[in-house]
Amino acid sequence: MSNVSLYSVAYTLSSVLLGALAHLFPAPIHGWLISGTVVTALAAVIFAAILLLASMLNTILLIWYERKLLGRFMDRRGAMHVGYAGLLQNFADGLKLFRKDTVRPGQADPLGFWLSPTAYMVTSLVIFGLLPISTGWNGGSLPLTLLLALVIFSFAPLFIFLGAWASNNKYSLIGGMRSAAQMIAYEVPILLAVVAVVVLAGTFDLNTIVLEQRNYWFWAPLFLALIVFLTGMLAEMERIPFDLPEAEAELVEGWNTEYGGMLFAFFMLADYLRALVGSILVVLLFLGGWTLPSYVPAALTSFPLAGIVWFMVKTYLVFGLFVWVRASLPRIRTDQLLRLGWMRMVPLALLSVLLAALVVLSHCLPLIGCVPSMGG
Amino acid sequence: MSATPEESPGREEKPFLWVTRPLATAAKQFVKSLWRPSTVVYPFERLEDPKFRGEVAVASGKPIGVGEIWDNYRGVHALNINTCISCNLCAFSCPDVCIEMVTVPGGDPKHPKKCPQIDYGKCSFCGFCSDACPEGCLSMTTRYELSVHKREEMVYSPARMFEVYKSKLPMNPIRVERPANEDQILLDPPICIGCNACSRDCPTQCITMLDIAKPTAKPGEKLPKRIWKEPVINDSDCVRCGTCISVCPKDCLFWGTRQ
Numbered sequence: 001m002s003n004v005s006l007y008s009v010a011y012t013l014s015s016v017l018l019g020a021l022a023h024l025f026p027a028p029i030h031g032w033l034i035s036g037t038v039v040t041a042l043a044a045v046i047f048a049a050i051l052l053l054a055s056m057l058n059t060i061l062l063i064w065y066e067r068k069l070l071g072r073f074m075d076r077r078g079a080m081h082v083g084y085a086g087l088l089q090n091f092a093d094g095l096k097l098f099r100k101d102t103v104r105p106g107q108a109d110p111l112g113f114w115l116s117p118t119a120y121m122v123t124s125l126v127i128f129g130l131l132p133i134s135t136g137w138n139g140g141s142l143p144l145t146l147l148l149a150l151v152i153f154s155f156a157p158l159f160i161f162l163g164a165w166a167s168n169n170k171y172s173l174i175g176g177m178r179s180a181a182q183m184i185a186y187e188v189p190i191l192l193a194v195v196a197v198v199v200l201a202g203t204f205d206l207n208t209i210v211l212e213q214r215n216y217w218f219w220a221p222l223f224l225a226l227i228v229f230l231t232g233m234l235a236e237m238e239r240i241p242f243d244l245p246e247a248e249a250e251l252v253e254g255w256n257t258e259y260g261g262m263l264f265a266f267f268m269l270a271d272y273l274r275a276l277v278g279s280i281l282v283v284l285l286f287l288g289g290w291t292l293p294s295y296v297p298a299a300l301t302s303f304p305l306a307g308i309v310w311f312m313v314k315t316y317l318v319f320g321l322f323v324w325v326r327a328s329l330p331r332i333r334t335d336q337l338l339r340l341g342w343m344r345m346v347p348l349a350l351l352s353v354l355l356a357a358l359v360v361l362s363h364c365l366p367l368i369g370c371v372p373s374m375g376g
Numbered sequence: 377m378s379a380t381p382e383e384s385p386g387r388e389e390k391p392f393l394w395v396t397r398p399l400a401t402a403a404k405q406f407v408k409s410l411w412r413p414s415t416v417v418y419p420f421e422r423l424e425d426p427k428f429r430g431e432v433a434v435a436s437g438k439p440i441g442v443g444e445i446w447d448n449y450r451g452v453h454a455l456n457i458n459t460c461i462s463c464n465l466c467a468f469s470c471p472d473v474c475i476e477m478v479t480v481p482g483g484d485p486k487h488p489k490k491c492p493q494i495d496y497g498k499c500s501f502c503g504f505c506s507d508a509c510p511e512g513c514l515s516m517t518t519r520y521e522l523s524v525h526k527r528e529e530m531v532y533s534p535a536r537m538f539e540v541y542k543s544k545l546p547m548n549p550i551r552v553e554r555p556a557n558e559d560q561i562l563l564d565p566p567i568c569i570g571c572n573a574c575s576r577d578c579p580t581q582c583i584t585m586l587d588i589a590k591p592t593a594k595p596g597e598k599l600p601k602r603i604w605k606e607p608v609i610n611d612s613d614c615v616r617c618g619t620c621i622s623v624c625p626k627d628c629l630f631w632g633t634r635q
Contacts, residue, residue, distance in 0.1 A: 073402050075405055075408070
């Protein structure tokens with residue numbers, strides 16, 4: 001793996017830019033421009049810009065990826081004409097939405113109406129910034145990153161409900177209510193599944209969780225937890241079959257019925273950004289993050305930025321799984337979702353916590369052979 | 377997964393199938409269409425391309441591959457301007473009145489060459505015109521793409537149909553045999569004034585004006601003022617277009633059977 005970290009890239013860019021800029025100015029300003037404070041401040045801005053760019057590009061690519069994949073599942077081709085294989089179609093769509101007027105319904109509450117898409121977008125971006133992509137490629141390594149990410153992840157129904165309430169539209173309101181009600185079905189199983197991972201890894205720090213998977217990826221002992229986590233993530237992202245809040249057949253477009261133009265684009269982008277973040281979480285917690293098993297030839301893991309490449313490959317494969325589910329299953333009812341969450345997923349998640357505890361106690365994996373050196 | 381026996385009676389035996397069976401179906405479809413979905417990317421490939429001729433269906437007693445255009449498909453007309461004799465039969469036969477005879481270069485000033493111009497906004501692709509064409513110069517091809525941006529572009533001039541002809545598209549070979557027209561052009565001699573209009577306008581030049589004997593006037597009788605010639609029609613060359621009948625100023629030509 002290469003040693004280039006996101007911060008070193010940002011810092012180098014910042015010092016090069018400021019160094020070039022400083023030549024244009026006389027001595028006092030020159031000296032101030034190349035001082036450590038200014039360079040660090042600009043580095044932080046560049047850092048954030050890189051993260052923003054990466055998240056937005058990935059999100060738009062993810063939409064393209066889903067359209068193409070969904071097309072194959074439905075025996076058709078998806079976007080084709082703008083750019084190579086329709087690669088630029090979503091950029092064109094985004095440009096169109098950007099140019100459109102944003103209309104607020106007369107009776108809608110302005111503050112809530114404008115605030116909700118922005119907050120939805122910003123919280124999704126914050127989660128993306130928290131998650132490590134590769135060694136050294138993350139926004140910040142806190143001891144409780146995983147917990148923080150999950151907490152921010154579950155902010156979303158709040159903002160959805162806020163926007164739905166402010167829209168002053170019955171369909172929006174029903175969608176927002178459903179979104180809030182749906183939350184109690186999936187949050188508990190997701191957190192229990194995460195508890196199983198945390199028990200096995202012994203930490204809430206995502207970098208360490210990935211490092212703990214050096215001997216075996218956590219999906220092997222925690223397959224049940226993986227299933228629960230995937231299902232819960234589907235509900236968390238409000239994707240089919242759990243897209244009750246925006247059930248097109250009954251609720252027009254659900255909670256974003258009244259939103260158009262760039263505000264709709266915000267919701268759309270944030271939706272897919274959350275899908276991306278969900279896939280990233282699955283990869284980090286269960287599929288070994290940016291590492292590959294030791295039997296993989298070294299040539300595949302030693303090229304520059306190999307960690308990021310393998311991480312993205314895994315992420316897109318996991319997202320492909322979500323698309324597969326979307327292509328296959330019909331939408332279920334609220335009561336079915338609640339029954340699924342409480343009567344199936346919670347017991348399974350508890351079982352997997354028990355399994356994780358047993359694995360830690362025995363320091364051994366009887367299922368896949370003995371692993372003597374357990375971390376954590 | 378979430379279905380319970382009392383809610384959905386069909387699923388009590390294997391509730392898991394509710395999830396697994398659709399997933400399997402979708403996966404099967406995905407694998408099948410991974411290399412090539414069944415979508416035909418139309419402007420870039422067409423159903424009649426050889427690669428789509430896999431299955432064989434039997435239609436009209438003849439095996440026709442999927443996507444193959446039928447032999448008697450009636451599409452855009454091809455017009456061979458060189459053999460067109462300006463007989464006007466296509467325009468006569470058109471039930472939609474979409475054919476207009478327009479002048480094309482190549483005729484002499486007295487005898488302008490006129491070829492059909494077809495307005496595809498009106499055309500119903502019945503094929504009567506190509507059946508009526510005595511020279512076989514107007515026939516229908518298998519070209520079916522007619523979409524245009526402007527209404528005026530739907531009118532195909534003779535030159536444009538000549539381009540279609542030159543592109544050597546498969547022609548519609550099945551032609552309705554023209555019903556044997558036993559009628560011939562007959563002349564009512566006393567009315568004829570020998571004006572030469574029929575001979576001049578005959579597209580096949582099968583009418584010749586022959587001298588007739590000028591009768592000697594009886595005393596007190598005045599001979600009609602006329603040219604002492606009469607049209608003689610060569611039946612074997614006549615395409616029975618009726619041009620001579622329509623141009624005759626005295627209506628002395630008519631359809632009939634020679635006794």
